[in-house]
Amino acid sequence: MSGPLLQADNLAKRFGGIIASDDLTLSVASGELHAVIGPNGAGKTTLIAQLSGQLTPDAGHIRFAGNDITLLPMHRRSALGLARSFQITSLFLDLSVLDNVTLAVQAHAGHSFRFWRDARSQTELRQPARAALARVGLTARADQPASALSHGEHRQLELAMALAGNPRLLLLDEPMAGLGPEESARMVDMLRALKRELTILLVEHDMEAVFALADRITVLVYGRVIASGAPADIRADRQVRDAYLGEAEAAHE
Amino acid sequence: MTPALNLRTIAIVALLAALLLLPVYSELVGNRFVLTLFTRIVILALAAVSLNLILGYGGMMSFGHAAYLGIGGYAVGMLAHEGIFSGFVQWPAALAASALFALVIGALSLRTRGVYFIMITLAFAQMAYYVCAGLARYGGDDGLTIYKRSEFVAPINLSNKVQFYYLCLALLLAAIYLVWRIVNSRFGLVIQGARSNDTRMGAIGFPTYRYKLVCFVIAGTLCGLAGALLANHTDFVSPATMYWTRSGDLIIMVVLGGMASPFGPLIGTVALLLLEEVLSGITEYWQIILGPLLLLVVLFARGGIDGLLKQLMAKVRS
Numbered sequence: 348m349s350g351p352l353l354q355a356d357n358l359a360k361r362f363g364g365i366i367a368s369d370d371l372t373l374s375v376a377s378g379e380l381h382a383v384i385g386p387n388g389a390g391k392t393t394l395i396a397q398l399s400g401q402l403t404p405d406a407g408h409i410r411f412a413g414n415d416i417t418l419l420p421m422h423r424r425s426a427l428g429l430a431r432s433f434q435i436t437s438l439f440l441d442l443s444v445l446d447n448v449t450l451a452v453q454a455h456a457g458h459s460f461r462f463w464r465d466a467r468s469q470t471e472l473r474q475p476a477r478a479a480l481a482r483v484g485l486t487a488r489a490d491q492p493a494s495a496l497s498h499g500e501h502r503q504l505e506l507a508m509a510l511a512g513n514p515r516l517l518l519l520d521e522p523m524a525g526l527g528p529e530e531s532a533r534m535v536d537m538l539r540a541l542k543r544e545l546t547i548l549l550v551e552h553d554m555e556a557v558f559a560l561a562d563r564i565t566v567l568v569y570g571r572v573i574a575s576g577a578p579a580d581i582r583a584d585r586q587v588r589d590a591y592l593g594e595a596e597a598a599h600e
Numbered sequence: 601m602t603p604a605l606n607l608r609t610i611a612i613v614a615l616l617a618a619l620l621l622l623p624v625y626s627e628l629v630g631n632r633f634v635l636t637l638f639t640r641i642v643i644l645a646l647a648a649v650s651l652n653l654i655l656g657y658g659g660m661m662s663f664g665h666a667a668y669l670g671i672g673g674y675a676v677g678m679l680a681h682e683g684i685f686s687g688f689v690q691w692p693a694a695l696a697a698s699a700l701f702a703l704v705i706g707a708l709s710l711r712t713r714g715v716y717f718i719m720i721t722l723a724f725a726q727m728a729y730y731v732c733a734g735l736a737r738y739g740g741d742d743g744l745t746i747y748k749r750s751e752f753v754a755p756i757n758l759s760n761k762v763q764f765y766y767l768c769l770a771l772l773l774a775a776i777y778l779v780w781r782i783v784n785s786r787f788g789l790v791i792q793g794a795r796s797n798d799t800r801m802g803a804i805g806f807p808t809y810r811y812k813l814v815c816f817v818i819a820g821t822l823c824g825l826a827g828a829l830l831a832n833h834t835d836f837v838s839p840a841t842m843y844w845t846r847s848g849d850l851i852i853m854v855v856l857g858g859m860a861s862p863f864g865p866l867i868g869t870v871a872l873l874l875l876e877e878v879l880s881g882i883t884e885y886w887q888i889i890l891g892p893l894l895l896l897v898v899l900f901a902r903g904g905i906d907g908l909l910k911q912l913m914a915k916v917r918s
Contacts, residue, residue, distance in 0.1 A: 459786040465786060
């Protein structure tokens with residue numbers, strides 16, 4: 348397919364006096380891992396919310412795989428292949444790990460007004476669910492209740508649920524937040540493997556992870572794109588250094 | 601693993617065997633009362649099983665479930681009063697009236713959550729109570745005596761107490777099986793997902809309101825069947841059948857036996873009604889003993905009696 352997989356044009360979103368998105372234009376090419384960085388309050392989560400359908404922009408357009416999705420509700424976008432993982436983990440804690448993912452698969456398998464057949468023995472649900480668990484390395488935990496998992500494993504499960512619908516594009520909102528160094532490293536490895544198979548838009552604070560993974564980086568400051576390009580260009584960008592990377596980079600040098 | 605697994609299974613099998621053989625015992629000993637008591641237990645267990653579907657599996661804390669007992673009962677009673685005795689008319693009418701009532705209450709109450717949901721379901725049930733108490737033609741406050749039980753084709757005779765008992769038991773077991781199938785189906789997973797995290801269900805693409813409403817209607821219909829049975833059992837139906845304390849009893853049966861457990865409501869109903877029977881024989885202030893007992897179960901056995909059996913199994917295993 349030619350053209351970007353996801354294209355956001357001139358997005359605007361304000362909350363009272365706060366401008367969260369200001370004439371924001373962003374394009375994510377098919378197959379790339381595109382990272383969005385920026386200081387706190389730059390409007391990164393608001394951007395993800397608009398892309399996933401949780402919020403509707405005040406102005407601008409969002410196109411995904413050739414469809415205008417600006418006004419589509421969340422579940423319709425997810426049906427088109429746009430999956431999102433949550434910054435704050437939101438799971439079905441009293442269900443088993445495998446059931447969590449099964450529900451995510453089931454959400455993409457037509458309506459669920461099916462009252463008789465045992466859902467847990469249906470391979471068309473269980474097999475994709477197990478495959479998604481295998482991709483994030485949680486196979487061994489499949490039969491445990493989700494509440495028994497560690498914080499890092501919850502993140503992996505989040506990811507598995509996002510993967511379960513076989514999305515074309517994955518929106519990841521700070522997948523490393525709250526992870527220890529070891530868990531972070533595992534998550535980076537996982538994302539590196541995933542980026543070979545699907546397009547990812549990653550919002551992340553962990554600069555090390557971003558520069559290790561991203562094909563392209565967009566820098567947001569006060570809801571506005573101040574730079575977008577390859578990691579090397581971003582690192583060299585005067586404006587970015589002044590606005591944001593400055594201190595962190597200076598500390599490295 | 602196997603001996604521990606058996607412990608719980610043995611308890612349930614023993615209970616079922618006892619229920620199956622009860623009429624034999626009643627005949628041998630010549631104790632008719634025990635058959636009457638257990639017919640009542642089996643019918644109320646059916647009501648508890650239906651409540652467990654929404655309360656235990658769906659997390660919908662309905663405080664008006666007894667309304668369906670009354671609606672099912674009044675459908676039978678009113679039709680009988682008008683000279684229509686055929687069970688083929690009475691029972692479908694009982695189910696349809698309960699389903700319709702559930703659809704209306706559910707459509708309104710499921711838009712709310714938590715305490716509001718409890719209060720709305722309670723309010724609707726109390727409304728049904730006062731409406732029936734005001735039906736002068738059908739006995740009003742005093743209730744309605746049913747002079748003839750529902751009529752079915754030749755071999756089925758509900759006036760035969762043993763036959764009626766077995767019919768109730770068969771329907772109870774069928775209901776337990778039905779609920780078990782439902783909760784393990786795709787629909788059932790959605791219901792349990794909504795109990796666990798409703799917001800997330802919406803985010804992954806489930807319009808949970810519809811699913812919960814359908815679940816609510818199924819539970820109400822099933823309880824309407826229990827209502828039709830109860831009216832036939834007592835040959836009488838009155839507004840008291842749907843009073844809010846009765847809804848509370850049903851909740852206690854489910855919680856006592858074990859929420860979201862297939863046989864939990866049956867165990868809870870047997871336990872509660874037998875306790876009532878035994879304790880009220882000892883003292884007229886039996887509720888003073890029953891109350892703290894229930895408190896202990898709620899505090900120390902989260903999964904009810906069935907949960908205790910499971911914990912016991914785990915202990916034996918380790």
